[in-house]
Amino acid sequence: MPNGEQARCPVQADFDPLSPAFLADPFAVLYALPRETPVFYAPSIDYYVVTRYADIEAVFLDHETYSAAPAQLPLVQLVPEAAQILSAGGHKPQPSMVSLDPPAHTRLRSPTARAFTPRRVGEMEPRIRATVDQLLDAVDPFAPFDLVSTLTFPLPATIIFSFVGIPERDWPQLKEWCGHRATLAWGRPTPEEQVHHAESMAAYRGYLREFVTAKAHARDDDFASALLAIHDEDPEALTHQEIASILYSLTFAGHETTNYLIGNVVRRLLEDPARWDAVAADPELISGAVHETLRYDPSVPVWRRVTKRPVTLGGVDLPEGAKLFLWLAASGRDASVFPEPETFDLRRANATKTLAFGKGIHYCLGAALGKLEAEIALEGLTRRFPGLRLVEGRELSFHPNISFRGPEALWVQYRTR
Numbered sequence: 469m470p471n472g473e474q475a476r477c478p479v480q481a482d483f484d485p486l487s488p489a490f491l492a493d494p495f496a497v498l499y500a501l502p503r504e505t506p507v508f509y510a511p512s513i514d515y516y517v518v519t520r521y522a523d524i525e526a527v528f529l530d531h532e533t534y535s536a537a538p539a540q541l542p543l544v545q546l547v548p549e550a551a552q553i554l555s556a557g558g559h560k561p562q563p564s565m566v567s568l569d570p571p572a573h574t575r576l577r578s579p580t581a582r583a584f585t586p587r588r589v590g591e592m593e594p595r596i597r598a599t600v601d602q603l604l605d606a607v608d609p610f611a612p613f614d615l616v617s618t619l620t621f622p623l624p625a626t627i628i629f630s631f632v633g634i635p636e637r638d639w640p641q642l643k644e645w646c647g648h649r650a651t652l653a654w655g656r657p658t659p660e661e662q663v664h665h666a667e668s669m670a671a672y673r674g675y676l677r678e679f680v681t682a683k684a685h686a687r688d689d690d691f692a693s694a695l696l697a698i699h700d701e702d703p704e705a706l707t708h709q710e711i712a713s714i715l716y717s718l719t720f721a722g723h724e725t726t727n728y729l730i731g732n733v734v735r736r737l738l739e740d741p742a743r744w745d746a747v748a749a750d751p752e753l754i755s756g757a758v759h760e761t762l763r764y765d766p767s768v769p770v771w772r773r774v775t776k777r778p779v780t781l782g783g784v785d786l787p788e789g790a791k792l793f794l795w796l797a798a799s800g801r802d803a804s805v806f807p808e809p810e811t812f813d814l815r816r817a818n819a820t821k822t823l824a825f826g827k828g829i830h831y832c833l834g835a836a837l838g839k840l841e842a843e844i845a846l847e848g849l850t851r852r853f854p855g856l857r858l859v860e861g862r863e864l865s866f867h868p869n870i871s872f873r874g875p876e877a878l879w880v881q882y883r884t885r
């Protein structure tokens with residue numbers, strides 16, 4: 469960062485979103501920050517942190533000034549060997565639509581939106597219900613169980629992979645690759661880990677290219693086939709390579725986001741058992757519980773942008789090329805938008821105003837599907853386990869990355885023998 473800019477921008481030398489203290493409780497860090505610095509520079513990551521709702525919303529809505537390019541960039545500088553493996557595997561620094569600006573973004577987003585129809589999402593509902601039932605049927609109600617491995621982790625993967633049309637035998641492999649992807653782009657892996665993750669990434673991309681080629685000759689009623697039908701109309705407008713890139717978006721985006729959303733919903737309800745009991749007694753509260761969790765403790769707490777020109781944001785002059793850490797979780801605690809933001813309110817009137825799904829041209833394509841999964845999961849859980857409680861004395865742990873947050877395990881108990 470040029471010295472002149474640094475002088476004008478507050479600096480928080482201790483702010484490190486991958487430190488154990490931050491991972492354990494990011495809101496404690498937020499509340500310890502000076503209130504008068506809604507934008508500050510964090511040397512630990514070389515990003516400007518943006519905390520206020522209005523500033524983050526303004527960034528999302530102005531894609532002329534703010535590029536999405538760093539959305540999936542590794543947070544750390546990759547060692548040459550890892551970078552080489554990625555580029556040999558056909559991986560680019562802006563690998564899919566969420567980090568592309570128009571017109572490249574529009575080229576991918578338009579066909580995706582056409583194939584990702586409300587009808588297709590609606591048709592997933594019976595499948596989501598059946599999957600929730602099947603996963604919960606396996607639970608012994610008299611023993612403590614980990615809700616993550618039982619339900620929240622397998623559910624979104626099953627739904628998104630079947631939606632796309634990935635053969636079931638390949639699901640475990642894809643799930644593993646997605647885990648590597650999260651650490652590589654949003655964590656702080658060691659050089660050896662980077663190489664390992666990069667190899668997975670190259671294999672993941674190779675798999676999707678071959679999958680598209682094979683699918684072209686074996687169509688079905690799935691999302692990949694719907695994209696191929698759009699390709700047939702005009703092969704130049706949507707190439708097979710672009711379809712593979714879209715699938716690279718979806719097979720990942722529909723995954724940890726939703727796993728962690730459901731984990732966060734259940735955690736925040738059970739933290740105060742009266743909340744759980746209220747939802748169990750009145751299923752009308754389910755949708756409010758999901759929205760309030762997206763505001764209070766979103767599963768995608770941070771998203772990234774970079775300035776394309778010098779600009780003033782939150783009273784701070786930013787140079788061109790300033791990388792922005794948009795702290796979506798902090799925007800949900802902005803009292804100027806959400807009165808009494810520390811109160812978890814199942815009936816909060818404007819909880820849907822949350823920026824948890826972004827805003828503007830990149831607004832999350834899977835928002836409806838993710839929410840539907842969370843609602844159906846919560847419906848199934850509260851119906852079967854109305855008196856569910858957290859198992860006491862279990863510390864929560866969180867995967868060390870900046871953008872996907874939810875408990876790695878959540879131990880709950882229904883009945884004792």
Ligand code: HEM
Binds near residue numbers: 528722828833
């Ligand atoms: C349920 C929890 C979810 C959350 C909190 C979430 C959050 C987000 C966020 C913050 C963005 C970036 C928005 C921006 O840059 O303005 C995004 C984009 C995206 N999400 Fe989600 N997401 C979720 C679920 C899903 C699901 C289930 C899918 C797919 C089925 C999905 C697909 C996408 C795609 C394709 C984009 C990129 C859109 C674009 O660049 O135009 N998401 N999501």
